[in-house]
Amino acid sequence: MAHVLVTGSAGFIGGYLVQQLLADGHDVVGLDDYSKYGPVTRSYDRHPRYRLVEGDASDVTVVEELLRDRDHLIAGAALIGGISYFHTYPYDLLAANERIIASTCDAAIRAHRSGRLRKVTYISSSMVFESTDHWPSREGDQLAVPPPRSSYGFQKLATEYFARAAWDQYGLPYTIVRPFNCVGVGEIRALAQATCSSGTIKLAMSHVVSDLVQKIVKGQHPLRILGDGRQVRHYTYGGDLARGIVLAMEHESATNEDFNLSTAESTTVLDLAERIWSRLRPGVPFEVVNDPAFEHDVQKRIPDVSKARDLLGFTAGVSLDEMLDEVVPWVVGAVEAGRL
Structure with a gap:
């Protein structure tokens, strides 16, 4: 059993992720400030191995305190939404998400030095491949193609640079995961969101x-x-993505690696x-x-999924029709x- 801190635990992917971690026997602390949707209820809220802390992931003190007894950190907190969302709030997404990732890394570096924190698993985005001109997008392409033009894609690429820089300078182990086009239940109207x-x-x-x-x-x-x-998109079920994120967190071969997590279906x-x-x-x-x-x-947003399959044993198993029947x-x- 690992002791895991999940930031952004009340979010769209976060709900699936906490559920998967608990199903796999882990002890989970969730951190969320409810800034997007307001308070939400989950089926696992009273689970004996789950505790939710209402707080801001951009507060270094809060994150560092929660990491004192954690083996793993899954850094998922971010402002995120559909395409209209990140075109409407380009500055807010860039500024808020930079503050969150910088504070998260600061806290994780300190916790790794002084405590039991073993690794950070960063949730990035397929948008790091926004400017590519060849497909499928393979891990490593994000460093070779032009940088993303959108502020959201650019900031997600910056998150990956934070991960590698924290390893290069401070020896903080990392794994980067890139979900592709999550489909699932739980998304509602954001509190401050324009229509x-x-x-x-x-x-x-x-x-x-x-x-x-x-x-x-x-x-x-x-x-x-x-x-x-x-x-062209690769619509991937939230439960499959959560399973892939947990595999990447747990797997020894995932240390200091990055993975596209996606269905293979275009x-x-x-x-x-x-x-x-x-x-x-x-x-x-x-x-x-x-x-x-x-x-x-x-x-086109088309991933190469072979690395996650070969190193982690991950394949997305839920078909698009099965997703739509539920969602x-x-x-x-x-x-x-x-x-x-």
């Missing part, structure tokens, strides 16, 4: 599955999609939209209108209840 428009529909700035479901449930027809719909946005449409509007012709794409709407009804309920 965005799609035609006459007002949306929460959520990820693509939630956005599409919101528009269909609210009666949009034809369905409006960003760009031409040929954007899907276009147009195909995703049609699959969701068929679940919600069966028998109604599927028609789309193409809206202008966001500036940083990457055309679409959940999002419909969230829309009807006013949570999205």
